[in-house]
Amino acid sequence: MAALCASCPVRRLPPFQPFDAVALALAQRSVLARRRLAAETDLLRTDDLGGGFYTLWAGWAYRYREVAPQDGSPASWRIVDILLPGDMFGLEAALTSRVGSPVRALTQVTVCAHDPRVLASALRDHPDFARALVETNLHDMERAEARLAAANQVGGAQRTAHLVLELRDRLAARDMAPGLTEDGSGRMPFPLQRRHLAAALGMSGTHVTRSFGELDAAGLARVDGQELVILDAERLAALCGYLPVSEPPGRRAII
Numbered sequence: 016m017a018a019l020c021a022s023c024p025v026r027r028l029p030p031f032q033p034f035d036a037v038a039l040a041l042a043q044r045s046v047l048a049r050r051r052l053a054a055e056t057d058l059l060r061t062d063d064l065g066g067g068f069y070t071l072w073a074g075w076a077y078r079y080r081e082v083a084p085q086d087g088s089p090a091s092w093r094i095v096d097i098l099l100p101g102d103m104f105g106l107e108a109a110l111t112s113r114v115g116s117p118v119r120a121l122t123q124v125t126v127c128a129h130d131p132r133v134l135a136s137a138l139r140d141h142p143d144f145a146r147a148l149v150e151t152n153l154h155d156m157e158r159a160e161a162r163l164a165a166a167n168q169v170g171g172a173q174r175t176a177h178l179v180l181e182l183r184d185r186l187a188a189r190d191m192a193p194g195l196t197e198d199g200s201g202r203m204p205f206p207l208q209r210r211h212l213a214a215a216l217g218m219s220g221t222h223v224t225r226s227f228g229e230l231d232a233a234g235l236a237r238v239d240g241q242e243l244v245i246l247d248a249e250r251l252a253a254l255c256g257y258l259p260v261s262e263p264p265g266r267r268a269i270i
Contacts, residue, residue, distance in 0.1 A: 045133035051125050058126060059105050059118040068105035068134060071098050074124030075206055078104070078116040079214065094215035096159050097121070097207075099185055106152065110134075122206050158185075158260040165255060171226035173255040174216050179236055179243060180257045199248035206241050 049072055052058065058069065058076055076098040082091050095116055098104060108114045110131075138145045158181065165177045183203050186192040194202030207215070212223045231237040235251045237244050245251060 045129040047128045047130050049125055049127045052120050054120050054122050056120045058120055059114060061114045061117050068103060068129050070127040071100050071102050072125040072127045073100055075099060075121040076118055076124055077121050078118050080116055092214055101189055121211060161260055169255060171218055171222050172229040175226040176251050176255040177257055178215060180252060184259050200245045202242045202244050205243035
């Protein structure tokens with residue numbers, strides 16, 4: 016685990032206006048260290064109580080929940096959200112000493128650890144900073160709820176299409192999908208493996224393969240190694256009734 020310099024520059028996400036100067040200085044001053052961690056490393060566990068909170072600097076991660084079957088068979092797990100660079104996690108542990116969902120690295124990641132004491136001071140003395148954190152977390156909750164609502168109403172191909180489009184919009188908002196065209200088609204990073212997709216979509220691995228096969232056969236989207244190619248963005252959105260949840264401006268930076 017290699018710690019990086021805490022004075023590294025802030026990476027602002029280009030399509031966003033930056034945080035105001037006071038909030039950005041507070042956030043950067045809270046940085047304790049940056050650490051590189053391997054894929055499938057636990058970044059936040061349910062027993063990590065009273066710890067700091069974190070920002071994902073690079074790589075992908077996911078929040079998950081274990082599901083205990085009623086028939087006594089081994090517990091399974093479900094991905095409840097996918098984290099991209101700029102996303103925070105552990106805020107609830109820093110504020111309430113409770114962890115909602117554990118977090119695990121999906122790819123190799125770099126994680127920025129923050130000092131909870133600085134966070135507490137910032138929330139007390141700078142209400143605009145507190146409001147920005149609440150707005151960001153509220154947006155993330157709305158986005159996850161929209162995906163879960165869609166998953167309860169549509170079939171496998173539609174669920175898959177909704178997840179793909181959600182990730183596309185989040186990557187595009189961070190300027191992390193340069194292969195996309197103006198209409199939302201094109202290439203985007205896609206390191207999710209079949210088991211991750213099954214856990215995120217509530218389907219079996221076989222069903223995941225079948226769903227992507229349907230999208231490919233319809234000329235809508237296909238997986239190409241570590242990328243996903245959206246062939247027809249408009250028809251893909253129509254298939255699943257996708258309605259994007261817009262990101263609030265000026266509320267996200269990679270610190």
